[in-house]
Amino acid sequence: MVRSPPPFARFEWLIAWRYLRARRSEGGVSVMTWISLVGITLAVFALIATLAVRSGFRAEFVDTILGANAHVTVYGAIYDAETGATSRLLTEYAARTEALAAVPGVTRAAPLIRGQVITTHEGRTSGVEVFGLSEGDLRSLPGIAADETARGDLDRFSDGIAIGSGVARELGAGVGDMIRLISPDGVKTPFGTSPRVKAYEVVYVFSLGRFDIDRTRVYMPFAEAQAFFNREGGADEIEVMVADPENLDRYTLGLMQAAGQGALLWTWQDASGGFLRALEIEDNVMFIIMSILVLIAAMNIISGLVMLVKNKGRDIGILRTMGLSEGAVLRVFFLCGAATGVIGTALGVVLGCLFAIYIDQVFSFVNWALGGGVWDPSIRGIYNVPAKLEFGDVASAVALSLGLSFVVTLFPARRAARMNPVEALRYE
Incomplete structure (x- = not known):
């Protein structure tokens, strides 16, 4: 009895890798795939940078409030x-x-x-x-x-x-x-x-x-x-x-x-609670907006993968006639699309973390390039742009990007798997 290979077998990875590194003239990765890769990279970078600045602002305000003001004030x-x-x-x-x-x-x-x-x-x-x-x-x-x-x-x-x-x-x-x-x-x-x-x-x-x-x-x-x-x-x-x-x-x-x-107790949360609640609402809105950008970038994977499936129709027909199952074909093209999401997410994480770590140097350069006055402490309340990298923020950005990338990849991959091999080879 012939045993079927396990899911994501080595040959499936090899086929997906061959399609990804093939030249465009051979029906390989299209321009849309490169666009989706760059889009996911920039979206994840923007998301992590926004979350880091958000966390930095809250930490900075809380630290300065708690460092100079009473946590609880007792009145008579x-x-x-x-x-x-x-x-x-x-x-x-x-x-x-x-x-x-x-x-x-x-x-x-x-x-x-x-x-x-x-x-x-x-x-x-x-x-x-x-x-x-x-x-x-x-x-x-x-x-x-x-x-x-x-x-x-x-x-x-x-x-x-x-x-x-x-x-x-x-x-x-x-x-x-x-x-x-x-x-x-x-x-x-x-x-x-x-x-x-x-x-x-x-x-x-x-x-x-x-x-x-x-x-x-x-x-x-x-x-x-x-x-x-x-x-x-x-x-x-x-x-x-x-x-x-x-x-x-x-x-x-x-x-x-x-x-x-x-006696009457008045806490720092009573004094600054309204500001902190407003900051929290703004943080949630910004996360939703940046998540939409990640979704838009991930949707580009569909365009690139649809073009790849269309170019590889003949290959799909041949593989199916050789005994490749629908599930194997689906996993091959899923790997092609997921690779874009994984690589783009990894590059975005690197750029986002570097931005948060070197934010002072980045804004110093921006301030110098624009002739100064980019950050007015009399309006902002603090003297520089804070950024604080937190594991939870980076993990949520990675989970969101990979989750969206994997989900949108399933649709064109499923279309490739359900392609009729006879129709794919009829005019070849």
Whole structure:
């Protein structure tokens, strides 16, 4: 009894390889096949590049948000102050801070004074937001202590203030310069409240990686901020950082209990959740659009394979009369079409990964070629184009491209398999 060969036997690969490397004059690979190969390569490259930039944007924004801002902010309950106005001032902030720091998973808890002022220096003015922190609490901020581009000496923080690089640029100020801070909520006199004006030395200039933060943020020693903003004996809020800020739900109960009755918790997801949700929707839409491009490129395989089947009609008839089964013919032409998808996908993955790895050099060249101004951080919010290669993104791009390529290949391959050998050889 003669046993039939197993699927995808060696001779099927040899026939498919012979058809692929045959010259066009011999009925081999057509121009449409080359077009589909280039199309799949570019589509996969664009898909991986888009996914890498998408992941990079999210990681960059989350890192800068979490590196300079509290993961959870604790506010006090509203009460009537002695002046008759309502207030949220935390007078027992030291005890609350200690209780919050003891919650499992909390890596940092610090009282904070916050206020908005006008800064002036040599005729230039800028509106900024002042954060009053102790030197130790300021050093515990990852974006401040680990800033390699910072200028000045953080050890002298108690003698002055630290300002963002954008504030320094707006005011034309640097380390050692004196800048004036003007607060409308200043000195209380019998005739009312007069603005408070005081000059401070710039001892540290930092860059947190976010243009909007660097442009508006100033850090002041905690005790000095209490006096400057009339917060003696209290704090506006307590900022808390946790070990896993992406999963804040696991800390909520413990923080609420430690914060005390009437406290209000405001998380970084509450503050930036709308932006992150919009970014996620945009990511999904971009993935769908780029997937359509991959589908269009894969559809070109049908055109090339149909032409190949038409040119190889005589060969199909001869192979069928020699005993080749319909399944073997289908697999031969399936291999011809799938090879285009596999090669195009592999080339696209290489190009996409190289683009993500060398994105800084690529955009530097583009910026130079176009004369500069390609990336405006005042509009984008960050200083350069981020890209982050993730295995899941590359795997999804490969799976999508190969899946579409294999599916569209089945239709012309099935047509070749069902070709009648008599009709194929009738006019030969």
